[in-house]
Amino acid sequence: MKKRTDHINDDLLVKYLLGITTAGEKEDVEAWMAEDAENQRYYDHFRLIWDESKKFAAVSTVREEEAWMRFQQRVGTNENTARIIKPDMSTWRRDLRIAATLIVLFGAGCFWYLSQLRTPQTRVFADAEVKLDTLPDGSFVTLNKRSSITYPASFGKVRRVKLEGEAFFNVAQDAGKPFVIKVNDVTVQVLGTSFNIKSTHGKTEVIVETGAVEVTKNNNSVQLKQHEKATVSAEEAAPVKQENTDELYNYYRTESFVCNNTPLWKLVNILNEAYGVNIVIANTGKRDLPINVTFHNSSLDSTLKVIGLTYDITIEQKGTQITLK
Template structure:
C-alpha cells in the first residue's frame, strides 16, 4: 500500500483523475492510493472539494488559461530533491502533446489558482450557527470522510449536514439527494440519517439512500438498518429495498435485484434483468442526457449486462443490439422505440 504523501506525482495523478484524462491504469492507481489510508482519503477529499469549487468559479474567471496551467505545472513539479524539470503543457510519455480544450482548460486553470492559494477549499464548507457543517457535491460525485471515519459518497447535486464532532450517544447527519454510506460500527453510538422526514438508524453497515420528488428509497448493501418516520418503523437487511412514498405514506419492501444504484460511485452500470425504463432513467442522470422511450411496449424489457465507464453512444449501441430496438437522435433528444 502506498503511504500518505503530498508530492508532485500524487497531485498530478489526482489532477488527471479529476480531469477525466487518466488512463485505466492511472485510475486504478489513484483509487488504490486514496483507499490506502485515512490520511490519503482526507487529502483527496480536500483536493476534490477544491476541484468542485473551481468548477463553480470557472464561469466567472478572467484568468489567463495557459499561464495559470503552467503555474500549476510548476507547482506540481517542485520539490523532489529540489529539482524542477521543464515540461510542456500536456506532454505525454510518448512525446505527443495533448491540449486541454475548451471547458477543461478553463477548469484546470481555475484549479491552478486554487492550488496556488488564491481560493481556499474551506469556503466550500459552511458553518451554521448550530455548529453544523454543510457539504454539497455540485456537478460530480464526492467522497467524504466523517469525524467517526464513516465514509459517504454523494451523488451529484446531493447535500449533507453533519457536526464537527458527534454527540457521545448518537451520530446524526442530514441528507438531501442521494448518497451511499459505509458506516463505521459503534454499537454504543448509533448512526442516524435524517432524510425527507424519515430517520434511518444503523450501528455499522453500508447502504444507499435516494431522495426523489415522489419517494425516498433505501437500499441495504450490508448489515441491517431501521427506517422510521414517527408513525411506523421497518427493519431492512442486506439485499432489501424500501420505497417510502412521500404523499400516500405507502411503504413497499422488496428485494434489490440489481446493483445499478452503485453507478455514481463505481462508474459501472451493473444490470441484472433491469427494466429498460430504469436503466434509461439512470443514464439520463449520469450523462446529463435526454433519452425518451416513445414505445410503451418496450419500457419493461429486461436487460442483463455491465457497462464500465463507456461513452453514451457505445452504451446506446449495445442496448439497441441487445434488445433489438431502434434508437435515434434528433438535436439534443434521443428516442428509443
C-alpha cells in the same frame, strides 16, 4: 467587548421575551446578541419557536398561577436582582401560557434543535461530480451529483446527519452511538452497515448492502437487512419493504451500470439521471425488455450503441431528445 456568553441561558431568553428582565439582564442579552452573529442567529431561532408556540397557547391546559411560580423558582432571584413585576393580567396570562408551551416544546426536542445551532455544522455539496467524504467518526460517504450532507464538527451520543439527494454510506461501527440520517420526513437509524439512500421528487429509497437498518416515518418503522429495500413516498404514511435484486443504484459509486434482467425503462431512467439527458422509449412494447449486460466506464454514445445493436433498437437523436424505437 467583554464576552458575556457565560451569563446567557435559555431561561434568561424566555425572561427577555416576556419583558421581565432586570436592566442588567436586558443589557447582557442585547450585548450578547451584538457581539456575535451566531448568537443573534440562535436568538432568532429561539424567537421563531416562541412565535410558533403561540399556535398552541390557545389550547394549552397549563395552570397559569402555578406555572408562574415554577418559572420564578426556576430563574431564581438574588439580592442584586430587581423584583419581577407582572404585566397586566390579559397579556401576562397569554405570554405565560406561551412560555409554558415553549418549555414543553423544549422538553419534546427543541432544546436539541437549538443546541445544534451552537455546534459548528459542516455541509458537503457535490455539484457536477461525485464526491467522497469522511465523517468525524470515520464513516465514509459517497455523494451523488447535486446532493449534500450536513453534520456537526464532532458527534455526541447520537451521530446525526442530514441528507439531501443521494448518497452511499459505509458506517463505522460504534454500538454505543447510533447513526441517524434525516432525509425529508424519513429517519434511517443504524449501528454499523453499508447502504444507499436516494431522495428524489418526494420519494425516498433505502437499499441495504450489508448489515441492517431501521427506516421510520410517522412512527411507522421497518427493519431492513442485506438485499432488502424500503421506499417511502410523500403520500404514504409508512415505509414499504421489498426485496432488492437491482445493482443499478451503485452506478455513481462504481462507475458501472450493472443490468441483471433489468427492464429497459429502469436503465433508461438511470441513464437520464447520470448523463442529464432526455431518453424516451417510443416503442412501448420494448419498455420491459430485460437487459443483461454491464457497462463499465462507457460513454453514453457507446452504451446506446450496444443497446441498439444487441436488442434490435433504433436510436434517433433530435436536439436534446434521444428516442429508442
